[in-house]
Amino acid sequence: MSDPPTVLSALEVAARSAYAWAVPPESGTAPLKADVVVIGAGAGGLTAAVVAASTKRRVLLIERLRTGGECTFTGCIPSKALLALAKRVHAARQSTALGLSVSGEPDWTIIQAQVRKIIDSFEDVDSPASIQKRGVQVIGGEATFVSPHVLEVTSGAGTCTVMAEKFVLATGSEAVIPEIAGLADVPYLTHETIFDVPQRPEHLLILGGGPIGCELSQAFVRLGSLVTTVEQGGRLIEKDEPEASAALLGVLRNDGVDVYLNAEVVRAERQPDGVRLHLGDGRTLDGSHLLIAVGKQPRVEGLGLDVIGAAYDKKGLKVHSSMQSTTCHYLWGAGDVVGGPMFTHGATERGVLAGLGSLAWWGRAVAAVRAPAARVEDIPWVTYTEPEIAHWGLTEAQAVQRYGGRVVVVDYDFSHLDRARTEQEGGFVKLVALGGLFGSPLGFKVVGAQVVGSRAGELVQLLSLPSRLGVHPAKLALLPVSYPTFAEAVRQTYLGLLTDGEQFGQRRPGRAAEPEQMQAWAARRVAVTRKIQS
CATH class of the missing domain: 3.30.390.30 (FAD/NAD-linked reductase, C-terminal dimerisation domain)
Incomplete structure (x- = not known):
């Protein structure tokens, strides 16, 4: 099995071709200045930037990869597109009960092309050109605080300085990689790279029985892969009711997914034709590909937050829920980076609060009024299986x-x-x-x-x-x-x-x-x- 492409390499290639103009000035030029700088152009960051810009503030949006964030390119949109295509394949196979004849396997190249087409249909809305029309300047690069009110933004063009009165941090989240012996030597996939595999996995091992693991389990088994899902806990989607977990377990098994519950993976081993997982009870599981889907964690490291006194830990940036303000009086947080439930709709609501909070006193007053209805914990969530x-x-x-x-x-x-x-x-x-x-x-x-x-x-x-x-x-x-x-x-x-x-x-x-x-x-x-x- 060849190593899967890394997230950065796959996204950077596209970013350089599609957003080549959205690069920061070359090193040595005068600092860029703005009223509000938003770091991260996912759902939370985009919303915060547009809210701030709607009041005629000078707003600068910094994105390290592509504007649109996880939802557009590696989350909601591609996963739901894949599930919809898998549902069509499943429905065709089920039509044999009506006297129709269906044979063959779906072409993975065509499936990927369809998913890409759907992603592209959303891309224009969140492109740098579209964002700029709404009064927000966009530049590409990695942003790090180097002193109060000052960022360094690094890209292929060099490093530039960005200064602002207020900042919004919306750097999102990344896949949690568990500490398993041998995993570092195994080529594994995450929800950020699974859609770029060149061939449909012959036998996909999925580590994690949460929403991401369950959705992709059903999608790939219906598209013709053998799928084995391993969950350390006693049931799937453990945050839902036990009856729902049991119903989903029955559905996945009926679709052909081999589900292991109460199964701890203690070691991963690379094989000539794939991956072998060693379970705590001595059993082994072999597959052609391994997908890690045990959860996501906020992206807070390497941003220079210590420099400006913004408190954070592995659970995310510390914020006051009423306005998403932080322990740094000129920094607000939005989206997955603040921890808690990580949903696109939650990121959008948090982006509204952060965008309002970064304005004058009246913006913070509006945010305080809006905050109770925007509590992410009070918004429904959905696992999009069938x-x-x-x-x-x-x-x-x-x-x-x-x-x-x-x-x-x-x-x-x-x-x-x-x-x-x-x-x-x-x-x-x-x-x-x-x-x-x-x-x-x-x-x-x-x-x-x-x-x-x-x-x-x-x-x-x-x-x-x-x-x-x-x-x-x-x-x-x-x-x-x-x-x-x-x-x-x-x-x-x-x-x-x-x-x-x-x-x-x-x-x-x-x-x-x-x-x-x-x-x-x-x-x-x-x-x-x-x-x-x-």
């Missing part, structure tokens, strides 16, 4: 730990949803709420939701609205929706808070997860998995 796995708020276990006997849970299965039955789709909604006063709807509050199904990403947004907007759940329960649609699942689930019926599984978990409750969970996981697979 079916989708969507979550918002507290899990049942978290709610019980925090609120004890006040917790009420409503389980609604898609077998009662007419639209899902017509399309023969399985799925479920799980709503976690706090019960009303004296058994009445007065005081009902929804604190979490989980959806498994093909429209889960859209449904979880609707389920979260009453709590996020301060509206009583009864208003959503009584609001008519089009028939037959999947949106009915939202209304039906909220009705389950107010009424009893065989389609609702309303229950009170109690103060702790008792053995009988765990047994009920296990039984429900099995039932849900069977329905979704069928």
